[in-house]
Amino acid sequence: MKxxxxxxxxxxxxxxxxxxxxxxxxxxxxxxxxxDKEKREVYKKIEERKKLLNLK
Structure with a gap:
């Protein structure tokens, strides 16, 4: 899956x-x-940044 x-x-x-x-x-x-592994890591960083900004 892309x-x-x-x-x-x-x-x-x-x-x-x-x-x-x-x-x-x-x-x-x-x-x-x-x-794909690197892209998944980027998505993890996105979630961390969103939590820091109190975003969903």
Whole structure:
């Protein structure tokens, strides 16, 4: 099963994190070259960032 990008076309904040998908700019740039394990790790980081921001 293909792991889809979490991108939702939002913009970056001053910390280079997307305010929409909560990925860091490096994660976005490298997404196409990541394997499934690496993409799952990005999703874990997204959930951690959302918890820090009290988002669901």
């Amino acid at each position: 792991i889809e990008s979490p991108c939702n076309d939002k913009c970056f904040n001053e910390d280079n994190h997307c305010t929409g998908c909560h990925r860091h700019i490096d994660d976005i740039i490298n997404w196409a070259n990541m394997n």
